[in-house]
Amino acid sequence: MAFLEIEGLQKKFGAADVLKGITLEIDEGGFLVLVGPSGCGKSTLLNTIAGLESVSAGEIRINGKRVNELHPSQRDIAMVFQSYALYPNMTVAQNIAFGMEIRGVPKPERDKAVAEVAEMLQIKHLLARKPSQLSGGQRQRVAMGRALVRRPQVFLFDEPLSNLDAKLRVDMRTEIKRLHQSMKRTIVYVTHDQIEAMTLASKIAVLKDGVLQQFGSPAEIYNRPANMFVADFMGSPAMNLIPAEIAREGNDTRLKVEQRSGEPLSLALGEAGAALKPGKVVFGIRPEAVTDPDGADRTSRNVVEAPCLIEVVEPAGSDTFAVTNLGGKEAVVRLRADAKVSPGQTAMLAFNLDKAVFFDPETQLRLT
């Protein structure tokens, strides 16, 4: 039995269905990330777990106990908000201690708990300040302190890093990961940033329009996206989704891809094509799986080379991204930084077909 279980959860606002039957679970000590574009229902889902919003149907269980009817304060959860939601009229110490104060915890005990948390988050020197006197990163720490001091069964994070600048965001991300590893508490974390999702999660749930698109480990989500939406949403630059056709030539399964100029590409799929039927498909390949021949993955069993017309070259320091045109769409490929390519030139590219995935153009679902 999982620690946090969500079963058939539905949420309606009047006529609008915000959550359309979500089923998820996460083990004790797990890190569940809910990710999706804005308006996908991920924050609503988090709020229903917190008890801040009621559910229309379905059940939420924490540690085997149904919590649907419990007030947020009785669910043994703590939440870190996007805006941090620090009480502006209270000092940092009062903010952290407020929940204990409401529960009637005696003052000495409160002070001790606050001191411990302040120590852990290195905010001791801020305890007497008001939230308005803190920087964004400091507010973030205080908000986490307020959650930590409760020692809850489940931590809920609602886009906690989205108000920080890029550098601080990376630091705090690491910090959250470290806290999770040392405390071993269950975390549910909402973000629209797929890099945050990949780096933090033990399980990722991708949502769109209130429907769960895929639920799995970061590697599963990244390598075997359930559908074209997940493939496109997770990863940066996004996976290339190229209209193509499967054809049989004798025992060989070949992938035909139109090019803007010159011959269509014809790639021998080998093992990767064994289960595919002839006909139209969408060929999904991540930029890093298409390289210059010298940069190709030597451990891969199935690398094929083909000439492609390079249209744009974007050096990015550690890598060089190049744009070519495949199947009538722009495709981004990742070359080594010192690969010698220039716009207008036809270059040999190496396709790592071990990493290729194929989708049905109609249903948009993954085929193999």
Add this chain to the structure above:
Amino acid sequence: MADVTVIVPRRASERRLAIQELIPKLVLAPSFALILLFVYGFILFTIVLSFSGSKLLPDFSTWVGFGNYQRLFAHPNWITALKNLAIFASLYIVICSALGLGLAILLDQKIRGEGALRPIYLYPMALSFIVTGVAWKWFLDPGIGLEHVMHQWGWESFSFRWIKEGKYAIYTIVIAAVWQSSGFVMAMFLAGLRGVDNEVIKAAQIDGASTFTIYRRIIIPLMRPVFLSAFVVLAHLAIKSYDLVVAMTDGGPGTATWTPALFMQKFTFGRNEMGMGASSAIIMMIMIFSIIIPYLYSELRMGRRA
């Protein structure tokens, strides 16, 4: 918006949750009940009354249909009141808006001492209409006021006795009312001007527009919402105008400065024509609501869209 379908409590925790969802409504209920009774219930009461033959006291045994309304619109005093309202409201709104906008534009020219001038323009709004009325009543009084002062200063032929003349008395009320409210309209426009995007102005200057053109073609058209708000506030004040008239002229000379509000008061409580008084109040409400309801509706809808 939280869903509030209150489920039949099954467990203690669920019951507690239901109670907690009830508390906010219990807190709001007394206020809402008071408003329902004192505003909407009373309006209903007055509507019913306006169809009754009530005289000194409410009388629900004789019904006259639209009789009160027919008598109302046949009554010369009511016609005078409506004419006065038309004169008063249109002058009051136009002058206040023009003066308010003009002063706001002048004040917006990086004026030294703006901090001192603004409160001077605005303080009349803090006064009671009765105080305003007393001040202007005696200042415009020919015996001791302006006319007297001019005579003292040697302008013997100066004559200003509007407040005593039936034909002109209503204009003295306009003067006092404008004095009281124009500073407020100025403040509304000033806030509007300060809200104009600076980059738009800069763009126009780069396009070579003169200050005058910038105001005429860009800034003043941007003040549309302020004009609308000012219109609604002023129209609503004009229709309600009562205190100022009472303090300055008490409707006189004769019935020359009666307004609908004054009519209602005099007929209901002075002449024991409660039915007619009620019907005049209904007409006033219809006038105000026909301005306010579309305005509030569009404001609330815009608020929701934003």
Add this chain to the structure above:
Amino acid sequence: MSAASQDNAARTGVIARAAIYAVLILFAVYYLLPLYVMLVNSLKPLEEIRQGNMLALPQQWTIAPWLSAWSTAQIGVQPIGLRPYFINSVLMVVPAVFISTMLGAMNGYVLTKWRFRGDSFVFGMMLLACFIPFQIVLIPSARILGLLDLSGTVSGLILIHAVYGLGFTTLFFRNYYEAFPTELVRAAQIDGASFFQIFRRILLPSSGPIIVVTVIWQFTNIWNDFLFGSSFSSVDSIPLTVALNNLVNSSTGVKEYNVHFAGAILAALPTLVVYIVSGRYFVRGLMAGAVKG
């Protein structure tokens, strides 16, 4: 900041700027004139007003008109001055402001942070109530005050003012709390705070400005009210505005202009003081009351 100010200011010529200042100062004189007239003439003997010039400073300074207005002027049938009516006004304003502000704050809190189906309808009804012409409720109000045995009492006036102020106080607090972050309320809920605890510990400490705005608005409106005061008061409960009007418009006796002016300033003094002390909040209230939604 200012729309056209800086760049235009540089361009506008010196003459134009002089003209602008002249116009602005002229209007300042216009707005100050009535106050000046009231003040100087309240410090003159009556004879000097009749014979002399209303705009001139007193030749013979006297505070007798003020003393008379305060404690001996003939109002109605009694020569008791405005003092008892001043007290009536205070007794009426303080509770009425307190009750309507408190209820408005709670209403605003519920309408923004505890929303429920139909809440915008409730708010719409309360908002519309701000604008009714009070003439339409005069007759039934008189009846209900009679039924409650409150006719002609200060308590009756308190009830009336509190009820008809509710729309505006609710509007003020609702608009203020609308901008108050809902996440704070949610955080407090998770911390286990109850409905009232959240209000008292989280919202109220941040409500200072809007409380000041609302109190000033309600105070000014109720203190300056004439219609309800003249309709629902009796000898013992007449508020100051009504007494002032009786003083000025009594048809009997000599017209003591100086006393009238002193009385008018007395009646205006509390709201003027509030305006001078906290003009910023006063203006904010006016704006909030004018720009609805």
